[in-house]
Amino acid sequence: MIDKDEYRKKIIISAGQIFSRYGFRKTTMDELAKALKMGKSSIYYYFKSKEEIFEAVVLNEANMLRNELTKAIKSVDSPIDKMRNYVFVRMKAFEKLSNYYNAIFDKNLDHFDFIETIRARYDREELAILRLIIYHGARKKVFRVVNSEFTALAVQTTLKGLEVPLFWKKREMNIEDRLNAILDVLFYGIVRKQASEV
Amino acid sequence: MIDKDEYRKKIIISAGQIFSRYGFRKTTMDELAKALKMGKSSIYYYFKSKEEIFEAVVLNEANMLRNELTKAIKSVDSPIDKMRNYVFVRMKAFEKLSNYYNAIFDKNLDHFDFIETIRARYDREELAILRLIIYHGARKKVFRVVNSEFTALAVQTTLKGLEVPLFWKKREMNIEDRLNAILDVLFYGIVRKQASEV
DNA sequence: GAATCTTCGACCAAATTGTTCTGACATTTT
DNA sequence: AAAATGTCAGAACAATTTGGTCGAAGATTC
Secondary structure, three states: OOHHHHHHHHHHHHHHHHHHHHHHHHOOHHHHHHHHOOOHHHHHHHOOOHHHHHHHHHHHHHHHHHHHHHHHHHOOOOHHHHHHHHHHHHHHHHHHOHHHHHHHHOHHHOOOHHHHHHHHHHHHHHHHHHHHHHHHHHHOOOEOOOOHHHHHHHHHHHHHHHHHHHHHOOOOOOHHHHHHHHHHHHHHHHEOOOOOOO | OOHHHHHHHHHHHHHHHHHHHHHHHHOOHHHHHHHHOOOHHHHHHHOOOHHHHHHHHHHHHHHHHHHHHHHHHHOOOOHHHHHHHHHHHHHHHHHHOHHHHHHHHOHHHOOOHHHHHHHHHHHHHHHHHHHHHHHHHHHOOOEOOOOHHHHHHHHHHHHHHHHHHHHHOOOOOOHHHHHHHHHHHHHHHHEOOOOOOO
16 A cells, blocks of 8 residues: 555565666566565566566666766866766766666667667756756856857767777776776867966 | 587687576577577587586586686695685685586576586595695694694685675675685684794 | 455466477588 | 588477466455
8 A cells, every 4th residue: 555656666676686687588577576575476466567667677777877967966066077977977877777778778678668768868868967067167167168059969979989888898997097088088178278278 | 520629618618608697597598509609509519408518617617716726826835825825716716617606506506416526526626635735734834733634624614614605795895805814713723833832 | 344455376378498300511531 | 423421500399488367365444
C-alpha cells in the first residue's frame, strides 16, 4: 500500500546492480527474484515486464547523473571551474552509471525506444546547462564566445566524442589525464587572453 | 594440422576473457564463436564441449599461477622474502585468474569433477613449495620450526582462509594492507628472535 | 467477514543453447 | 588427378531456459 513505491525503489536498486554486472540480456528474472528474496511472479506485481524494470533503472541513473552534475556546478563560482567540474563529473560517472551508458551504446538494446527518449531529453538538458555556463562566462568576460548556443553544442560534441573510447576500453588509460588534456585544449581556445588583450 | 594446437590456444585465451567476464553459465557458444570470428560448430572441431573449453581455460590459468609463483620465489634469496613474495603473488593473482577461482568457489560449478582434480594437485604442489621455503628458512636458522610439514600446512590454511573474503567482496579494501598484516603475524610467530635468543 | 493488497508456486509458449550432422571447400597424400 | 584427410560453417534438433500468466492462498484493512 504505502510500501509499494518503497519496494519499487528496492527493486530498482537491486536490479540496477545486477543489470550493470551482466547486462540486460544476461540478467534473468529468476536472478532478480533471488536477489530480492521474493518469488519471481511477485516482481510482476510491481513492474509489468523486465523491460519496464530496466527502463526504471536507466531513468534512475539518469536522474542521479543530473543531480550530481547540478551539485557539481553549484559548488563553485567561476565559469572555468563550473565547466571543469561539469566535464569531470560527467565523465567520471561513466563507471557508476553503467546501465545508462550501456543502454545508449549497446547495439542489442537499441530497439528500446525509451532509450532514445531519455537520451534526447538528457541531451537537451545538458545543452541548456552548458549554454548557461558559457553564457555566464562570456558575461563575466572570462570566455570569448560569439554564439553561446553554438559553442555549447561544440562542447557537447567533444564530450560525446570522448564517451566512445571510454566505453569501448574502460580500464585502459586513466580518465583524468585525458580529461585534463581536453579541458586544456578547450580552455585555451575559449578563454579570453589575459595578458595581451585583443 | 600444425596450427591446430595454435588455434586451441587462441580459443582458450579468447574464451578465458569471456568466461571471466560472464562466468561459465552465462557465456554462450555463440558468443565464443563470434569473438573468434568462426562458426559455432567449428569450435567443436577443436574442443569436444563447452565444458572441455572451460577446463582448458582453468588449467591454463592454474599453470600461469604456478609459473608466476616459482618466478617470484626464485627472484629473491632470503626465506623471509621468498615467503613474502609467494603470499603476495598468490593473492594478487586473484583478480587475473578469475576463472580458476570462480571454478573453485562457484556453487553452480561444483559438479565439474575436473575442478577437484586441479585443486587437489595445486594444493599438493603448493604445500611442497611452502615446505621447501620453510625448510630452508629453518636450515638457515631464520625460521623457528619444529616440523616443516605441519608448519607448511598451517601457512596454507591461513592462505585459504584469506581467499574467502577476497572472493566475496573483491573491490572492498585493498589487499596489500591485509596481506601485510597477515605476513606480520605470520613472521612474528615464525621468525627466530634475533636480539634475545631463546 | 468482506474486500482489497501482496505473495507465490505451477504452468506455458516462445526463445535460447549446447551439440550433431551433413556437405562444401582446402590441403595433403598416393 | 583422384582419393583421403583436414577444416569449416549452415541447418536442424532436443533439451533447457526464460519471460510472463493465472489462480489460489495469506495478509491487511475496512
